[in-house]
Amino acid sequence: MTEAPSLSRGRAFRRAASTALSSRWSLVALLALLAVLTVVFGALEGISGSRLLGLTVRGVLLGGVLALGALGITLVFGVLKMANFAHGDYMTTGAYLGLVVMALLPAGAPVLGLGFGYEFVVALIVVMPLTGLVAYGLDRITFRRLRRRRAAPVMMAMAALGLAFGVRSIVYMVFGADFTFYYQGAARPVVELLPGLRVRTDQLFILGAAVVLIILVYLLLERTKIGKAMRAMADNADLARISGIATERVVFWTWLISGALAGAGGMLYGLDVQLRPEMGWWLLLPLFAAVILGSIGHVYGALFGALVMGIVWQVSSAFVNPAYGPAAAFVVMILALLVRPQGLMGGER
Amino acid sequence: MSLLTVEGAVSGYGEMQVLNGVSIRVDDGEIVSIVGPNGAGKSTVMKLVFGLLKPWEGSVVFDGQDISGLAPERVVRLGLCYVPQVDNVFPTLTVEENLEMGAYILDEPLKARKDRVFELFPRLAERRRQRAGKMSGGERQMVAMGRALMLDPKLLMLDEPSAGLAPLLVDMIFEKVADINAAGVAVLMVEQNAKRSLELAHRGYVLAGGKNQVEGPGSALLSDPEVARLYLGG
Amino acid sequence: MNDATFLARTVLLGVPLYLLLVVVLRGASAVVKHAVAVVAGLGVAALLVLVMPPGSLSYIVTFLLMGSVYAVITLGLNVQWGYTGLFNIGVAAFFAIGAFTSALFTTLEPTGAMAAFTQQAFGLGAPFWVGLLAAGLVAGLLALVVGSPTLRLRGDYLAIATIGISELVRLVFQNERWLANGPQPLRGLPQPLSCLTSSNGCSYLPDFINTFFAPLSPRDYPYVYVAIVALVLFLVYMGLERAIRSPWGRVLRAVREDEDSAAMSGKNVAAFRMQAFVVGAVIMGIGGSLYAHYVVAIDYGHFDPLYGTFLIWVMLMLGGSGNNRGAVLGALLVWAIWTGASFLVDAMRPTLASISPDLPQRGPYIRFFLIALLMLFIVLYRPRGVLPEEKVVSLARD
Numbered sequence: 001m002t003e004a005p006s007l008s009r010g011r012a013f014r015r016a017a018s019t020a021l022s023s024r025w026s027l028v029a030l031l032a033l034l035a036v037l038t039v040v041f042g043a044l045e046g047i048s049g050s051r052l053l054g055l056t057v058r059g060v061l062l063g064g065v066l067a068l069g070a071l072g073i074t075l076v077f078g079v080l081k082m083a084n085f086a087h088g089d090y091m092t093t094g095a096y097l098g099l100v101v102m103a104l105l106p107a108g109a110p111v112l113g114l115g116f117g118y119e120f121v122v123a124l125i126v127v128m129p130l131t132g133l134v135a136y137g138l139d140r141i142t143f144r145r146l147r148r149r150r151a152a153p154v155m156m157a158m159a160a161l162g163l164a165f166g167v168r169s170i171v172y173m174v175f176g177a178d179f180t181f182y183y184q185g186a187a188r189p190v191v192e193l194l195p196g197l198r199v200r201t202d203q204l205f206i207l208g209a210a211v212v213l214i215i216l217v218y219l220l221l222e223r224t225k226i227g228k229a230m231r232a233m234a235d236n237a238d239l240a241r242i243s244g245i246a247t248e249r250v251v252f253w254t255w256l257i258s259g260a261l262a263g264a265g266g267m268l269y270g271l272d273v274q275l276r277p278e279m280g281w282w283l284l285l286p287l288f289a290a291v292i293l294g295s296i297g298h299v300y301g302a303l304f305g306a307l308v309m310g311i312v313w314q315v316s317s318a319f320v321n322p323a324y325g326p327a328a329a330f331v332v333m334i335l336a337l338l339v340r341p342q343g344l345m346g347g348e349r
Numbered sequence: 350m351s352l353l354t355v356e357g358a359v360s361g362y363g364e365m366q367v368l369n370g371v372s373i374r375v376d377d378g379e380i381v382s383i384v385g386p387n388g389a390g391k392s393t394v395m396k397l398v399f400g401l402l403k404p405w406e407g408s409v410v411f412d413g414q415d416i417s418g419l420a421p422e423r424v425v426r427l428g429l430c431y432v433p434q435v436d437n438v439f440p441t442l443t444v445e446e447n448l449e450m451g452a453y454i455l456d457e458p459l460k461a462r463k464d465r466v467f468e469l470f471p472r473l474a475e476r477r478r479q480r481a482g483k484m485s486g487g488e489r490q491m492v493a494m495g496r497a498l499m500l501d502p503k504l505l506m507l508d509e510p511s512a513g514l515a516p517l518l519v520d521m522i523f524e525k526v527a528d529i530n531a532a533g534v535a536v537l538m539v540e541q542n543a544k545r546s547l548e549l550a551h552r553g554y555v556l557a558g559g560k561n562q563v564e565g566p567g568s569a570l571l572s573d574p575e576v577a578r579l580y581l582g583g
Numbered sequence: 584m585n586d587a588t589f590l591a592r593t594v595l596l597g598v599p600l601y602l603l604l605v606v607v608l609r610g611a612s613a614v615v616k617h618a619v620a621v622v623a624g625l626g627v628a629a630l631l632v633l634v635m636p637p638g639s640l641s642y643i644v645t646f647l648l649m650g651s652v653y654a655v656i657t658l659g660l661n662v663q664w665g666y667t668g669l670f671n672i673g674v675a676a677f678f679a680i681g682a683f684t685s686a687l688f689t690t691l692e693p694t695g696a697m698a699a700f701t702q703q704a705f706g707l708g709a710p711f712w713v714g715l716l717a718a719g720l721v722a723g724l725l726a727l728v729v730g731s732p733t734l735r736l737r738g739d740y741l742a743i744a745t746i747g748i749s750e751l752v753r754l755v756f757q758n759e760r761w762l763a764n765g766p767q768p769l770r771g772l773p774q775p776l777s778c779l780t781s782s783n784g785c786s787y788l789p790d791f792i793n794t795f796f797a798p799l800s801p802r803d804y805p806y807v808y809v810a811i812v813a814l815v816l817f818l819v820y821m822g823l824e825r826a827i828r829s830p831w832g833r834v835l836r837a838v839r840e841d842e843d844s845a846a847m848s849g850k851n852v853a854a855f856r857m858q859a860f861v862v863g864a865v866i867m868g869i870g871g872s873l874y875a876h877y878v879v880a881i882d883y884g885h886f887d888p889l890y891g892t893f894l895i896w897v898m899l900m901l902g903g904s905g906n907n908r909g910a911v912l913g914a915l916l917v918w919a920i921w922t923g924a925s926f927l928v929d930a931m932r933p934t935l936a937s938i939s940p941d942l943p944q945r946g947p948y949i950r951f952f953l954i955a956l957l958m959l960f961i962v963l964y965r966p967r968g969v970l971p972e973e974k975v976v977s978l979a980r981d
Contacts, residue, residue: 083739085672085746145963153738154670158896159962161672165893166955172948176941225453228442232450235439242399242433243496244425244454281888285750288743296739323758330747334732341736 027340050196055314061203063310064210068265070290072258074302078234079254085160088280089167094131094263095270098123115188115202128260135259171277179276206268286326289333295343358407367393369559380536382550384543390559391539399431400424430502434509437493440482451499466495487518507538547571587798593628595806599813600624648809651816652873654914657898659866665905667859668839673745675891676752677722677864681871683763684721685714711775715872722868726861768882780804897958903968924950
């Protein structure tokens with residue numbers, strides 16, 4: 001039975017509109033709309049343009065740190081198809097391991113115009129593979145067994161939560177619940193990028209370090225054999241096995257890199273803000289918001305998402321209590337999912 | 350001695366038994382085709398040989414070695430390569446990267462091997478930097494086969510290589526299979542398109558209900574009206 | 584203790600024991616079950632009241648009380664996860680909002696000098712049961728609001744969304760002082776039937792009841808409250824047992840097993856998921872209210888993701904999900920482990936102190952660690968829990 005021509009035209013139009021609405025560009029349009037609204041409301045509330053600009057720059061800096069965490073999450077998801085809820089606490093682990101390493105090294109003078117000494121950099125370099133190994137070790141004793149058993153996703157998630165709380169409780173036991181800093185009361189040199197726009201030199205270092213690490217990850221994924229194997233496994237794990245790819249080695253490298261990025265992210269975040277046992281868990285929400293915005297499993301998406309969420313977090317502090325930053329990121333994520341449930345980079349459903 | 354011998358294989362998925370005692374033989378340099386109705390267990394035999402399934406009974410011997418139940422990543426090192434029917438390329442990797450993955454177990458420069466594949470599939474050479482997922486069905490099939498050829502296997506297993514392809518491309522694929530075989534690679538293929546594959550094959554097996562039904566030279570099976578009527582849909 | 588006190592305490596303690604036994608006992612007809620439960624419940628109560636030293640006895644009462652409160656919340660999660668497969672890692676949000684709602688409904692806004700210390704959005708001074716119902720209602724409303732955009736998301740995205748809700752609720756209650764005095768605690772929640780243990784008794788109850796409970800002192804109030812909590816738990820449990828055997832419950836199970844075929848048989852899957860989500864949330868809210876009126880002073884620290892969400896998942900997983908009885912048993916068992924761990928840690932004080940002087944005061948975190956280990960143990964070795972899902976036989980008639 002055929003429908004009346006006007007009916008089928010209407011349906012075709014609605015389908016076309018719905019496809020257009022759920023395309024990648026509509027998500028970009030949503031973000032652009034939010035940006036415009038921000039500026040408009042800012043003007044209405046009497047928030048100066050330079051303040052918004054300053055917050056945006058801070059957002060970019062924060063986005064760098066978030067990118068490290070988001071990359072780690074998205075790599076693990078891509079290769080292992082698992083959402084690692086313990087990732088935030090891996091960042092906490094890295095931050096506190098850094099504290100330990102720095103305590104073991106003799107204190108040095110602050111490095112050229114920055115607020116920290118050589119020991120921070122050494123700790124950063126040491127902590128990265130250390131955290132990577134921790135991540136791999138924890139995978140061996142928990143997730144791997146569940147994978148072998150083809151356990152349901154909820155089991156993996158509960159295991160991840162168990163690891164998250166377990167790791168955090170160890171931090172509580174060893175370090176106590178108070179917050180702490182890498183450098184108590186040290187001078188924090190500031191530099192003026194533009195008139196009225198001041199950032200700490202430390203923050204520039206943090207952004208620089210994040211960018212360097214991101215580039216290294218990019219090179220690894222695009223140019224090395226193991227990186228391509230990681231991408232291949234993320235595409236199709238069965239085909240990877242069929243091609244003879246040593247999947248266990250790929251898993252090892254995935255955790256090593258994910259953990260290393262988490263460790264670096266944790267230390268850099270700790271340098272910027274402060275260290276406390278909950279720091280990683282509180283980052284989990286904006287991190288996953290970033291990853292989901294960019295479509296979980298997609299590396300470039302994660303970078304984009306991290307940048308967006310960093311900006312959203314910082315800029316929102318002009319309008320609401322700064323504590324709500326992560327909540328603002330969450331709200332943006334929900335809006336994005338309403339427009340395009342598969343995120344920015346995800347394929348058609 | 351045959352290159353590949355499957356003897357009395359019984360296997361299935363979970364509780365469901367699909368193969369009820371299948372025996373297949375492939376000799377050096379042969380093209381062997383397995384045909385039969387849907388659900389006959391043709392693809393299952395391939396998966397069994399390649400180690401994606403464990404045999405419940407029976408054995409699989411390749412190049413003198415018992416490989417029954419051996420894991421795929423080990424099988425591949427013995428000179429046996431497999432092209433699955435679906436999801437047979439890495440979509441976000443380029444053509445070139447797909448090929449590189451095919452030779453993952455090797456630690457040597459791959460230029461010569463890639464060049465050989467590009468010689469066989471000139472279309473791919475033009476598109477070596479393109480993402481495999483963005484290619485047409487026929488091109489993707491070429492990438493899939495190219496990947497499997499990177500290790501210079503002694504035996505290449507193809508699961509329905511012409512599935513879903515337009516007739517012109519089907520011709521092309523079978524031509525390429527012939528070329529591959531001419532270079533000395535034995536081919537074991539499972540095909541829905543019985544006519545074309547039996548034309549090409551040295552020998553064929555007709556499988557139905559998880560069992561061998563008929564076996565013989567490709568041309569003989571092709572011209573046998575009984576076979577055609579019973580198994581090949583006339 | 585004299586006979587009158589003994590009697591009063593035994594009766595009150597007997598109520599939760601009886602109710603719990605009814606929930607836990609299996610097989611046999613209803614009549615036999617209830618008879619055995621009454622006898623055993625009162626018997627054990629009498630024995631405990633007689634034999635146990637006062638400290639241990641009040642400990643047992645408190646244990647049953649908190650265990651039952653958590654059992655209510657676990658039942659709520661069971662509706663969402665066990666029956667419908669909704670992955671809610673934001674339990675704490677509904678638990679907390681129930682607690683705070685009940686607090687706001689049942690307390691009075693502070694006046695005069697007190698207003699300087701405590702702020703709250705409103706205070707109706709309503710009786711406990713109003714607070715209880717309001718808690719459920721508001722939690723249900725939150726679920727409705729939160730569920731509309733998020734329930735349609737795929738599993739792991741839904742999990743993240745629920746974490747987000749939980750964090751959002753936490754941030755609001757901790758930062759908006761005007762709402763519920765956050766981050767300061769909100770105090771002075773009324774305790775239902777506390778008049779029973781006071782010297783005057785309850786004006787709205789008949790004399791013989793007041794006389795019976797007269798020997799009790801305010802210190803015995805937990806006995807009264809545990810009976811109330813157990814009663815609420817029992818009602819929730821029976822309600823859910825009925826619901827799960829009804830046509831509604833069957834659809835829920837069908838949705839969990841195979842969403843596509845449920846959809847194809849014409850059921851509005853989205854509506855059912857929302858209903859399960861809301862029902863579960865209502866129950867969690869009620870649990871929150873029960874919790875609040877016991878601790879009497881609440882602040883958001885009580886609803887930390889560890890106590891407010893993770894602990895409950897451990898309870899559900901240990902008891903075996905998809906199973907109301909398992910949920911209750913799991914809650915009691917894990918609560919026993921949780922409180923047992925606290926004894927263990929206390930006993931280990933000297934050892935801890937010898938490792939590091941800071942360690943003994945970090946005892947609570949050692950418990951965190953043990954519970955995390957427990958979850959890992961369950962997931963790796965006992966994924967089906969202690970009580971795997973029993974075959975639910977639905978009540979006839981389709």
